[in-house]
Amino acid sequence: MTGWFLLLGRRRQEDTVFLLTILLFLTFSFVLHGFLTTGNIIALLRSVALLGILAVGMGIVVIGRGIDLSLVAILAISVAVFLNLLGQSYPIGIALLLALVGVIAVGALNGVLTAYAEMPAIFATLATGTFVYGLGRSQFLTQDVIYLPPGHDLFTAFGNARLASIPVEVVVFAFILVGAFLWLRFSKYGRYIYLIGDNLNAARNAGLPVRPVIVLQYVVSALLAFVAGLIMAAGIHSMNTRIVNSSLLYDVILVVVIGGIGLSGGKGGVRNLIVGTLLIGILLNGMTILDISDLYQNLIKATVLLAALIVDGVLNPRDEQTDQQGDI
Amino acid sequence: MPASKTALALATAGFLAAAPAFARNDPGPATYDAALKDKTVVLVPMSTGEDLAQGWAHYVGDAVKAAGGKFEVRDPNWNTEAGAQAITEAINSKPAVIIVQAPDLQSYSKLFRRAQEAGIYVIQVDNPTNYPTEAFVGSNWTKLGELEAQAVINGCGPNSSKEIGLIQGDQTNSSSLDQYTGIQNVLKDHPDFKIVAQPDSNWDASTARSVATTLIQQHPNVCGIIDYWDATAQGTAAAIRAAGKTGKITLATTGGGEQADCNLLDTGVIDALVATDVPNQSRDVITTIKFLMQSGIKPGTVKTWLYTPEHITTKADIKNGTCWNLKDFAKSK
Numbered sequence: 298m299t300g301w302f303l304l305l306g307r308r309r310q311e312d313t314v315f316l317l318t319i320l321l322f323l324t325f326s327f328v329l330h331g332f333l334t335t336g337n338i339i340a341l342l343r344s345v346a347l348l349g350i351l352a353v354g355m356g357i358v359v360i361g362r363g364i365d366l367s368l369v370a371i372l373a374i375s376v377a378v379f380l381n382l383l384g385q386s387y388p389i390g391i392a393l394l395l396a397l398v399g400v401i402a403v404g405a406l407n408g409v410l411t412a413y414a415e416m417p418a419i420f421a422t423l424a425t426g427t428f429v430y431g432l433g434r435s436q437f438l439t440q441d442v443i444y445l446p447p448g449h450d451l452f453t454a455f456g457n458a459r460l461a462s463i464p465v466e467v468v469v470f471a472f473i474l475v476g477a478f479l480w481l482r483f484s485k486y487g488r489y490i491y492l493i494g495d496n497l498n499a500a501r502n503a504g505l506p507v508r509p510v511i512v513l514q515y516v517v518s519a520l521l522a523f524v525a526g527l528i529m530a531a532g533i534h535s536m537n538t539r540i541v542n543s544s545l546l547y548d549v550i551l552v553v554v555i556g557g558i559g560l561s562g563g564k565g566g567v568r569n570l571i572v573g574t575l576l577i578g579i580l581l582n583g584m585t586i587l588d589i590s591d592l593y594q595n596l597i598k599a600t601v602l603l604a605a606l607i608v609d610g611v612l613n614p615r616d617e618q619t620d621q622q623g624d625i
Numbered sequence: 626m627p628a629s630k631t632a633l634a635l636a637t638a639g640f641l642a643a644a645p646a647f648a649r650n651d652p653g654p655a656t657y658d659a660a661l662k663d664k665t666v667v668l669v670p671m672s673t674g675e676d677l678a679q680g681w682a683h684y685v686g687d688a689v690k691a692a693g694g695k696f697e698v699r700d701p702n703w704n705t706e707a708g709a710q711a712i713t714e715a716i717n718s719k720p721a722v723i724i725v726q727a728p729d730l731q732s733y734s735k736l737f738r739r740a741q742e743a744g745i746y747v748i749q750v751d752n753p754t755n756y757p758t759e760a761f762v763g764s765n766w767t768k769l770g771e772l773e774a775q776a777v778i779n780g781c782g783p784n785s786s787k788e789i790g791l792i793q794g795d796q797t798n799s800s801s802l803d804q805y806t807g808i809q810n811v812l813k814d815h816p817d818f819k820i821v822a823q824p825d826s827n828w829d830a831s832t833a834r835s836v837a838t839t840l841i842q843q844h845p846n847v848c849g850i851i852d853y854w855d856a857t858a859q860g861t862a863a864a865i866r867a868a869g870k871t872g873k874i875t876l877a878t879t880g881g882g883e884q885a886d887c888n889l890l891d892t893g894v895i896d897a898l899v900a901t902d903v904p905n906q907s908r909d910v911i912t913t914i915k916f917l918m919q920s921g922i923k924p925g926t927v928k929t930w931l932y933t934p935e936h937i938t939t940k941a942d943i944k945n946g947t948c949w950n951l952k953d954f955a956k957s958k
Contacts, residue, residue, distance in 0.1 A: 331843045335630065340842050344835035361748045374644050434674065434702075440951070444885055447892070464867070533830045533863045534894075538674070542703050543829050580662035584838045590796050591825035 302312065308558035310612050311569045314605070320575040325583045332586060339464065345578030346466035350525040351545075352552040353477050354518030356535040358557065359553055360512045360528050362494040362562025363411060363418035367403065367426030368522045369546045374433035375400045376526035377536040380443040381490070389449065397523065403429055404519030408512025422515075445534040457532030466528050473521065490514055495563030523559050546597065551598060552577050555605040576601075645908050661694035661916040665720035666698055669711045670750075671728050673700040675784075676881035676901060677751060678726065678950065683954045684907030685724065689914070697777060705732050712736045715766070722746045722914050729756045744781035748910060751901075752799055760913045760929040762906060764879075767798045769899050770807020770851075773877045776937045777849035777899035778815055780875025786846035791823040792833050792861050794853045803855050806881070821847060826857040835861030841868045853899045855880030855889065855898070862894040877937075885946035890940045898938045904949055906933040 339552065340387045351368055358365045375396045376580040382392035403425060410421035434441075458465040481487040489510045492500045530536050556573025558565030580601065584594050666689045670678030678698075686696040699715065702706035705728050715723050716739055723740055727733050727749060735754035738748045747758035753766075777789055791808065792802035805823075812818055821844045825899060826833035833852065841864060850865070852858040858878035867875050875896045880886040882900030889895045909931045938947060 305878075333841070337839070339841050340838045343836060343943055347831065350681050440676065440679070441672060442885070444888070447888075456863075535830065535856070535859045537830050539703060540829055540831070543827065562920045581835070582839060585824050585836050585841055588822055588824060591827045592796065
């Protein structure tokens with residue numbers, strides 16, 4: 298047992314997960330008929346792309362030692378309100394702009410609550426998520442399911458668009474991955490997020506604009522949620538706000554944690570997100586082909602998450618420094 | 626026509642002359658008026674955001690108010706705990722009738738008994754439970770499943786691949802389980818049709834799209850898909866559309882029969898709908914309330930089941946009034 302952990306210990310978690318991903322991919326390729334076909338791989342990527350986009354948003358916040366539990370509420374309500382405005386015959390540009398302003402406001406609110414009011418991110422975003430859902434459902438929406446009104450062919454065409462037979466979700470996801478990589482790796486503010494996530498007080502003492510950067514990271518994650526929601530609505534021509542009660546948020550956290558972005562902040566990057574997204578994508582696709590019921594799928598996903606957390610705990614043990622910083 | 630006019634006049638005169646003979650003590654109107662006067666009826670659906678609940682609230686609410694009663698709606702927003710709390714609070718405020726759409730077979734059984742012990746009638750709608758009360762009003766979900774299966778078999782036709790896919794809900798809710806039973810019942814009579822895959826959507830449209838995409842990918846010959854709910858059928862339809870199989874795969878589903886459903890049929894997003902007839906279902910609820918309130922029956926002593934008649938609706942069947950429209954409610958207020 299110790300030997301196994303030692304073997305693991307020489308690797309980073311993402312390498313272990315990547316190995317597991319390849320193993321799973323090979324197993325399914327041999328065992329499952331119809332898994333290793335171009336069509337299925339594209340379908341697999343397509344179905345996991347939305348999760349991936351949300352995971353990029355969550356990942357950026359987690360690197361900055363926060364967490365955003367309002368992601369799915371923002372996704373659902375912003376897009377439902379957008380569709381609702383279209384239903385009231387607002388021009389698409391105005392509707393988009395109004396929704397966008399709302400999304401940025403909520404992201405900024407998350408940031409202000411955590412950075413300036415110094416509320417723990419987990420409570421602040423839980424509260425704003427519930428607030429956004431409650432406000433949207435009670436003030437703007439009369440139903441759970443908001444349908445895209447007819448006549449928005451450009452929007453639906455976007456949902457069905459393909460670039461060299463690759464669906465638009467996957468293309469957007471790829472662009473966001475590249476963008477996030479460049480931003481986190483090479484931009485000043487991207488580097489600041491790592492420094493803040495690693496040690497907030499040291500970053501502040503070094504003179505970094507700690508609070509504005511934290512606000513920025515929540516605005517970015519809110520915007521990514523909006524993008525994911527728009528793509529979702531363009532595909533299924535509706536938005537069901539009940540998605541807020543689904544396990545989507547936990548799936549997003551699953552991808553981030555399994556990919557190896559430590560919840561203690563300051564670590565990880567786009568590579569982890571790709572690995573995490575692929576593993577979950579392959580797992581979900583394989584389980585669907587095997588016709589495993591939702592209850593068992595949740596059990597399997599939960600087991601994988603627990604295993605990832607245990608491995609994370611072993612590979613990234615708490616030391617004096619991280620303990621002092623407190624937990625999210 | 627003077628002759629008939631004279632006859633009418635004579636008849637009227639005769640009626641008027643005879644009228645005093647009819648001035649008996651008819652207890653009808655007074656009993657009817659007293660039955661719901663200042664009494665309260667509380668509706669606790671699973672969420673006030675669903676079309677069904679909005680339909681009940683409108684039709685039943687209007688009828689209760691017209692009969693002089695008060696009507697309240699509580700919104701548990703899909704939360705079983707919140708629903709239990711709403712029922713508990715309702716019991717404490719001593720209404721005459723509680724109408725409940727239960728989320729599962731078991732959770733509210735004790736509350737139903739408590740309500741009845743407190744002298745409150747309990748009417749269950751839409752989702753049956755293991756604890757029958759004064760009345761259950763709703764769909765026979767097994768029958769719904771049978772109709773969906775029939776619709777898909779009709780859509781596939783005798784010369785098709787005869788491969789059917791199911792997009793199930795969650796395999797724990799009675800509506801999900803009973804639809805499955807119904808589908809199996811029909812397939813027994815059509816042994817050449819077989820179910821090739823039956824993934825869960827967990828009542829989420831984008832999950833439905835993912836699993837339906839995989840289903841079509843794995844079974845390209847599939848000729849019909851049954852999705853257990855119109856909201857998730859949007860996702861299944863998107864998968865069919867993306868695979869370029871619109872018109873080749875028959876998509877059958879159930880729904881509240883609101884205008885949105887007719888739009889889905891009209892635009893070919895879905896091919897067959899087994900709709901819950903909300904206006905008539907609401908009328909069953911209203912009639913039951915009026916009967917119970919006049920009957921003097923002690924709560925907890927009778928059990929009734931009123932199943933709403935269901936049928937398959939396709940694009941060809943749509944005419945004015947096939948679907949009810951939430952927008953009309955706003956206008957009528």
